[in-house]
Amino acid sequence: xxxxxxxxxxxxxxxxxxxxxxxxxxxxxxxxxxxxxxxxxxxxxxxxxxxxxxxxxxxxxxxxxxxxxxxxxxxxxxxxxxxxxxxxxxxxxxxxxxxxxxxxxxxxxxxxxx
Numbered sequence: 001x002x003x004x005x006x007x008x009x010x011x012x013x014x015x016x017x018x019x020x021x022x023x024x025x026x027x028x029x030x031x032x033x034x035x036x037x038x039x040x041x042x043x044x045x046x047x048x049x050x051x052x053x054x055x056x057x058x059x060x061x062x063x064x065x066x067x068x069x070x071x072x073x074x075x076x077x078x079x080x081x082x083x084x085x086x087x088x089x090x091x092x093x094x095x096x097x098x099x100x101x102x103x104x105x106x107x108x109x110x111x112x113x114x
């Protein structure tokens with residue numbers, strides 16, 4: 001003991017510093033990633049502004065909401081479209097048609113029946 005203090009090896013202070021520094025970083029990440037939101041009586045949920053900005057979401061944008069175990073997953077609808085692009089084969093009746101013609105034909109078939 002030196003002057004009322006316990007003398008410890010230098011490496012001990014380094015280990016404590018690294019632990020506290022790592023712990024501080026862990027706590028910072030924990031506190032900045034987790035946010036509290038409230039579900040209203042109409043089952044509406046407000047996405048925290050920091051998530052909204054970080055994910056580059058836009059007002060009125062369509063999102064896909066899915067359940068994975070006990071979690072709710074929200075992702076932009078375009079992400080799903082991009083993942084599925086090219087995975088579905090074009091029906092043979094549309095083989096030699098442009099996308100605009102396919103859409104026009106589908107609209108006529110759908111709305112023509114009403």
